[in-house]
Amino acid sequence: MSKNYIPIEKVLEKNEHIYKLESQGFIINSNNLENYLKQFEGVDSKNPTESFWKDKRVLITGLAGFAGSHLAEYLLNLGAEVYGTVRRHAVPKYENIEHIRDKISFQEMDLTSLERTLSIFKKIQPQHIFHLAAESFVPTSFREPNRVMYNNTACTVNIFEAARVYDSDLESIQVACSSEQYGLVGIDEIPVTEELKKNPFRPRSIYGITKVVTEYTANLYNKAYGLPSFITRGFNHEGPRRGLQFVTSVIHRQIIRVLEGKQNNIVIGNPNAIRDFTHVIDTVRAYILVCEKGRKAEPYNVCSGKGISIADYIEICKTLYDLDVPVLIDSDRIRPSDVPILIGNNEKIKSEIGWAPLYPITKIMKDGISYFQEHKEFLDIESH
Numbered sequence: 001m002s003k004n005y006i007p008i009e010k011v012l013e014k015n016e017h018i019y020k021l022e023s024q025g026f027i028i029n030s031n032n033l034e035n036y037l038k039q040f041e042g043v044d045s046k047n048p049t050e051s052f053w054k055d056k057r058v059l060i061t062g063l064a065g066f067a068g069s070h071l072a073e074y075l076l077n078l079g080a081e082v083y084g085t086v087r088r089h090a091v092p093k094y095e096n097i098e099h100i101r102d103k104i105s106f107q108e109m110d111l112t113s114l115e116r117t118l119s120i121f122k123k124i125q126p127q128h129i130f131h132l133a134a135e136s137f138v139p140t141s142f143r144e145p146n147r148v149m150y151n152n153t154a155c156t157v158n159i160f161e162a163a164r165v166y167d168s169d170l171e172s173i174q175v176a177c178s179s180e181q182y183g184l185v186g187i188d189e190i191p192v193t194e195e196l197k198k199n200p201f202r203p204r205s206i207y208g209i210t211k212v213v214t215e216y217t218a219n220l221y222n223k224a225y226g227l228p229s230f231i232t233r234g235f236n237h238e239g240p241r242r243g244l245q246f247v248t249s250v251i252h253r254q255i256i257r258v259l260e261g262k263q264n265n266i267v268i269g270n271p272n273a274i275r276d277f278t279h280v281i282d283t284v285r286a287y288i289l290v291c292e293k294g295r296k297a298e299p300y301n302v303c304s305g306k307g308i309s310i311a312d313y314i315e316i317c318k319t320l321y322d323l324d325v326p327v328l329i330d331s332d333r334i335r336p337s338d339v340p341i342l343i344g345n346n347e348k349i350k351s352e353i354g355w356a357p358l359y360p361i362t363k364i365m366k367d368g369i370s371y372f373q374e375h376k377e378f379l380d381i382e383s384h
Contacts, residue, residue: 046354054079062133069096141206152210180208235303240371269333303344
C-alpha cells in the first residue's frame with residue numbers, strides 16, 4: 001500500500017441529529033433497507049406523454065454526457081427528433097451515445113462561443129431545449145475555478161441569448177440546476193425545500209455558484225423576454241455511464257475489482273457525507289415531465305427524499321455482493337470545503353407534476369456495477 005490510508009472506523013461520525021433523521025425515515029442504511037425497499041412497491045408516477053413529444057425538435061446540450069445520453073434515449077423512445085451539442089474530444093468516439101449515434105444528430109462545439117451557439121440554433125430551430133452542458137465534477141471547480149466559472153456561466157448565457165434570437169417555435173428551455181446551490185444546510189433544515197426563505201442558497205463550491213447563476217439567468221430571461229424557462233434542482237443522480245471520477249463510480253469499480261480478486265479493500269474520501277441519490281432514469285423523466293406540466297421559472301427539486309452516507313452506501317454494496325473487505329480513507333480525496341448533508345424534499349414536483357422516483361438505491365448500485373462489468377476497460381483508470 002503506497003499511502004497511509006486510515007481505517008474507516010476511525011473517522012466515522014454520527015450525532016444525535018442524524019439518529020433523529022433516521023428515526024423520521026430520512027436516512028437509508030442496512031438496518032432499515034428492507035422497509036425502505038417496500039416503499040417502492042406499487043409506486044404511482046406520471047410518465048411523459050408520447051403524443052406531446054412525437055416529431056418535436058429537441059436540442060440537448062451536453063448530449064454525450066451521463067444524463068444527456070439517458071435523456072436522448074428517453075426522448076427517442078417518445079418519438080422526438082434529437083439534436084445535441086458535445087464537447088470536442090481528441091478521438092471521434094463518444095462512448096455514451098455510440099449505441100444511438102445513427103438516430104441522433106449532434107455537433108462538436110464550444111458553447112462559450114456565442115457565434116457558434118447562434119449558428120446551431122439557426123440550423124435546428126429547436127422547439128425544446130434541455131441545457132445540461134456544464135463542468136459538473138465539484139472537485140474540478142476547486143482545482144480550476146476560473147475555467148469552471150467561465151465555462152458554466154458563459155454557456156448558459158449564450159444558450160439563452162440564442163433562444164431569445166430564435167424563439168419563434170420555442171416551447172421550453174429546461175436548465176439542469178443542482179442541489180449544490182443549497183450548499184451548507186443545517187440539520188434542522190432537512191429535508192431541503194425549494195423555498196429560499198427556509199433553505200437559502202449557501203453554495204460551498206464554484207460549481208454550486210455557477211448553478212445559482214444558471215437558475216437566475218433562466219429566471220431573468222423568462223421575466224425580461226418571456227422565454228419559457230423551466231428549472232430543475234437535481235440532487236445526486238446516479239446509474240450506468242456515470243463519470244469515472246464520481247463517488248458512486250469510484251465505489252462500483254472497486255467492488256468489481258474486489259470480486260475479481262484484484263483488490264482486497266475499498267478506498268474512498270469522506271465517508272460521512274450524506275447525499276440524496278436518484279436513479280438517472282428517474283431524473284431525466286422528471287426533466288421531461290417538468291417541461292410538459294411544470295410552471296415556468298419555478299424551481300423543482302428532483303430527488304428521492306432519502307439520504308445515505310457514503311459509508312452506508314458501501315456497506316449495502318458489500319452486502320449485495322457478499323463481500324467482506326475493509327474500507328479505507330484517503331485524505332487526499334477529501335474536498336477543501338464539503339457539504340455534510342443534502343436530502344431533498346420532493347413534495348412540490350410530486351403534487352404539481354405527479355412525478356415520483358420508481359427505482360430504489362439498490363438498482364442504482366446494481367445498474368452501475370453491471371455497467372462497469374460490461375466495460376472493464378474503465379476499471380484500472382485513475383479517476384480522483
